[in-house]
Amino acid sequence: MPNTYLSRTQSSSSRQISTLSCWVKKSRASGGDSMNIFSAFSDGSFRTEVLLQSAGDFRLLNVSTSVNLQTSALFRDVGAWYHFMIAIDTTQATDTNRVKMYVNGTQITSFSSATYPSQNSNFMFNNSLPLHIGRTGAYGNEYFDGLMANYYWIDGQALTPSSFGETDATTGIWKPKSYSGSYGTNGFFLKFENSASLGTDSSGNGNNFTVNGTPTQTVDTPSNVFCTLNAIQSGSSISTLTNGNLTAGTNDNKGVAGTLGVNKGKWYWEVKNSGTQTNQRFGVSNRANEQDGDASPSGDTANVRSYVGLNYQKNYSASSGTTNTGFVGTNGAIFGFALDLDNGTLGRYVNGTLISTDTTLPSNNSVTFFPFTFVTYNAGNWNLAQFNFGNGYFGSTAIISPYSDTAGLGKFQYAVPAGYYSLCTKNINSQG
Numbered sequence: 001m002p003n004t005y006l007s008r009t010q011s012s013s014s015r016q017i018s019t020l021s022c023w024v025k026k027s028r029a030s031g032g033d034s035m036n037i038f039s040a041f042s043d044g045s046f047r048t049e050v051l052l053q054s055a056g057d058f059r060l061l062n063v064s065t066s067v068n069l070q071t072s073a074l075f076r077d078v079g080a081w082y083h084f085m086i087a088i089d090t091t092q093a094t095d096t097n098r099v100k101m102y103v104n105g106t107q108i109t110s111f112s113s114a115t116y117p118s119q120n121s122n123f124m125f126n127n128s129l130p131l132h133i134g135r136t137g138a139y140g141n142e143y144f145d146g147l148m149a150n151y152y153w154i155d156g157q158a159l160t161p162s163s164f165g166e167t168d169a170t171t172g173i174w175k176p177k178s179y180s181g182s183y184g185t186n187g188f189f190l191k192f193e194n195s196a197s198l199g200t201d202s203s204g205n206g207n208n209f210t211v212n213g214t215p216t217q218t219v220d221t222p223s224n225v226f227c228t229l230n231a232i233q234s235g236s237s238i239s240t241l242t243n244g245n246l247t248a249g250t251n252d253n254k255g256v257a258g259t260l261g262v263n264k265g266k267w268y269w270e271v272k273n274s275g276t277q278t279n280q281r282f283g284v285s286n287r288a289n290e291q292d293g294d295a296s297p298s299g300d301t302a303n304v305r306s307y308v309g310l311n312y313q314k315n316y317s318a319s320s321g322t323t324n325t326g327f328v329g330t331n332g333a334i335f336g337f338a339l340d341l342d343n344g345t346l347g348r349y350v351n352g353t354l355i356s357t358d359t360t361l362p363s364n365n366s367v368t369f370f371p372f373t374f375v376t377y378n379a380g381n382w383n384l385a386q387f388n389f390g391n392g393y394f395g396s397t398a399i400i401s402p403y404s405d406t407a408g409l410g411k412f413q414y415a416v417p418a419g420y421y422s423l424c425t426k427n428i429n430s431q432g
Contacts, residue, residue: 003143004213005134006190006199010040013185015122016090019154020050021164023083023176023222025147027245029076029232030056033142037084038153040124040131041138048124049136050086057112060086060099065121069099070113078231078245079259081149081222083165083174088125089158090117104174105161126155126186133190133209147244149192149221150176155184171429176222192217195398218244219392219411220424226410227260227269227371227389227423233289239375239385243395248385249375255281257288258371258389260423265431267339268405268420269371270413272394275383276331281374282308282385284339284346286367306346306358308335334394338417339369352414371423388412390422 020038028035034053041047048062056074061067075082085102092098095116101108117123130137133151134144152164159181168175179189188207192198195217199209220226228245231238239248239256248256271282283306336349344363348356361369373385386394390410393399403412407430410422421427 004211004215005132005143006209007130007132007137007212008199008207008209009130010126010128010186010207012128013126014156015124015126016120017088017156017158018123018125018184019085019087019152019157019159019163021083021085021150021152021154021159021161021179023081023149023151024052024144025081025149025220025222025225026052026075026078027146027228027231027241029078030054030074032145034059034136035144035146036132036134036136036142037144037148038131038133039135039137040127040129041136042124042129044138046124047136047138050084051136051142058084058101058103058108060101062117062123064124065117066115067099067117067121067123068113068115069101069111071101071103071108072110072112073103073108075103076232078146079225079228081147081225083161083176083222085161085164087158087160088117088123090119090121090123093119095119100158102161105165105167131209147218147220148190151188151190151192152179153183153186153188154179154181155186157181157184214396216244216393216396216398219390219409220244224409224424224426226391226425227258228391229256229373229387230259230288233257239373243386243393244391246387246389246391246393247395248373248387249383253374253376255372255374257285258387258423260389260425260428261288261368261370262339262341262423262428263365263368264341265428266342266417266420267423268412268416269337269390269423270388270394271335271337271373272386272388272413273333273335273383274331274386274395280376280383280385281372282335283337283372284361284369285372286369287372288368288370306361308348308355334413336414337371338420340420341365341369347417349414390424 036051038050046064056076057071059070087100090098136142183203188201189203191202199211201207239254338347344361346358392411405416405422
């Protein structure tokens, strides 16, 4: 979450050999400040940083010795988890062996800038200095915007990706696995599994971190990726996104769709409305680049939408549309959507109660649907749409609820209809 980070002061140990391994899911594709993953520092002139640059490139920087490794590749997918890893061993005779950078198990060999450390030179890591995870410690800026998981620091060993991940035999996708080796003096493992103490070290070393700010725990993990709102839709007219790309809208009249689309099966998600602007819309669309929201049927015959507002609901199928007035949702209402693409229906719930069902949707698996919203603003009255695809929170507020989907996945405010699933990769794969 914004302006949150972890901190601790390390002890003195090996400054020449170490390994960083962590999984991250970005909320911002590019632009804005760089996002810091790990930093050790005494001041601006003596600092080591691992970060994602504003353009999306992966970088290692050691200012005092002019080390600068900056990837040519850009990592901008906001719907995916990345495994970033750096192995350092400055005792090696060959300079390119002194630092090795990996993404999703593959070593990076192409750099836009590549200044390697001199032999036996030292980094700021393991140097009795403060460590920060999630911001640049020396300047107190460049906060990480997104999610983190499976965060390892190994003191005294330069390891390979096989210590932390493996390729799934079925999907061919790089996935995490548990590390089983030693950690060294300053080594740690952050699982982020205890919501009351996210800085707890699970390595056995007791190298716990102090939590600064109010980070939020989510069930979205590298092993099971949940839908979010899509910050990298084509075009520029999409809604402003915050809170891990699950909140849409700040003084804008723009739309946005989800990152995961489906064309069969039964799916459920929730949206919490904040505001009283009645033209706010929530629902489903066959447009992965949903920007303008409520185009008229006559002007948008290629597309299909079904949605509700605060005082109406609409069924749009190709060139025909139906408007049902008298529907009332309020500021703070939680809308639930039960999308059944086996039968072509969309059940609409408000605060856990079924209000209506659209039966006009196609059911022949020929149309892929995405959750969407159109966020409205008029005369100082603006709304926010806070989505929960099972991720476990509305905005920055965690959901304290016993409800999960039919597979036992996700966290929801209200009971999920029987036979319906949350929009996540485990469910999509199992329903395929």
